[in-house]
Amino acid sequence: MSRWGLTIPLTGVPLAEHREIVAGLSELGYTDAWSAETNGTDAFTPLALASQWDPALRLGPAIVPVYTRGPALLASHAATLADLAPGRFVLGIGTSSDTIVERWNGIPFTEPYKRTRDTLRFLRKALAGEKVKEDYETFSVKGFKLENTPATPPPIVLAALRPGMLRLAAREADGAITNWLAPKDVRTVRGVLGDGPELVARLFVCPTDDAEEARRIGRWMIAAYMNVPVYRAFHEWLGRGEALRPMNEAWAAGDRKKALEVIPDEVVDDLIVHGSPEACRARIREYVDNGLTTPVVAIVPGGGLSTAEAVRALAPSAG
Structure with a gap:
């Protein structure tokens, strides 16, 4: 490399x-x-x-x-x-x-x-x-x-x-x-x-190696970024719009707890390198x-x- x-x-x-x-x-x-x-x-x-x-x-x-x-x-x-x-x-x-x-x-x-x-x-x-x-x-x-x-x-x-x-x-x-x-x-x-x-x-x-710890940390990071308009649009273009929509809607409604909970594991595993x-x-x-x-x-x-x-x-x- x-x-x-x-x-x-x-x-x-x-x-x-x-x-x-x-x-x-x-x-x-x-x-x-x-x-x-x-x-x-x-x-x-x-x-x-x-x-x-x-x-x-x-x-x-x-x-x-x-x-x-x-x-x-x-x-x-x-x-x-x-x-x-x-x-x-x-x-x-x-x-x-x-x-x-x-x-x-x-x-x-x-x-x-x-x-x-x-x-x-x-x-x-x-x-x-x-x-x-x-x-x-x-x-x-x-x-x-x-x-x-x-x-x-x-x-x-x-x-x-x-x-x-x-x-x-x-x-x-x-x-x-x-x-x-x-x-x-x-x-x-x-x-x-x-x-x-x-x-x-x-x-x-x-x-x-603690996947749950990595996902917990990753959810906070994803929520912080993916509700910013430029990143939301980026992931809509990449095809993650529907997967992230429940998080975006909960965040917009002020329900931070739910916003974190509804981020799929698959999205976290896609975007955070862990293991x-x-x-x-x-x-x-x-x-x-x-x-x-x-x-x-x-x-x-x-x-x-x-x-x-x-x-x-x-x-x-x-x-």
Whole structure:
């Protein structure tokens, strides 16, 4: 397998305590470290640290929203990381969700496709060192030029959950990022994206033989995500709309307890990788066999392993 990523920061581990774990990732067979940006750390600081802790890792945010930073600031962030990790940084951008953009940051979540397209086009020019003076459909930039242009402009990959964004990723970006899917769903995504572009996916992995514990944890995670409109629409497209409808209806009615109870085991088993570490690694390889380029493990605490133990147990070198 060519790539095998890990999500950082790790749940429950303070960022300042990551050095020892991150410094050994490439020796364990991990090739990538990908951050996230929701209500924890920002996306760029963990990558800046990781760039110095393990100089063999490829690094990327999956993802940074195109709304919550101005275009010029986003370009500056990307250029900084590209300078810290020459040839090893990939910029992952996307719409994020109305919850993060509008409810948490007070920014209107309007024209998400166009905003992503315009930001991608701006970044291509800015990161290549061009002076950008252009009126895009969703914003205008009047004479911005990076002071320090990256020697190697980073590839840009788009968060893409449905056909429109997948086609944009195939046409104008260097790949696509997705998550919350089963191995069989990779083929559906590839059917739109095509076989050529890189496809990155965050996989939620709970290394435990206690299936009921994994499903209990997984139900909470699924309910938190699958009631967000963009993820609900994604799974309707993937064919899980009817299976998730009772959960969506109970959630909308304010009955959280029932919403959790009516999520089928089959859906949890589809979307959460769980079992022994050996079984988890085999399941991750199923994704790759179905067309996933870069699996990015997101360790879900559970099963009695410490986070550091889980990192080692799920590493490619362990199997």
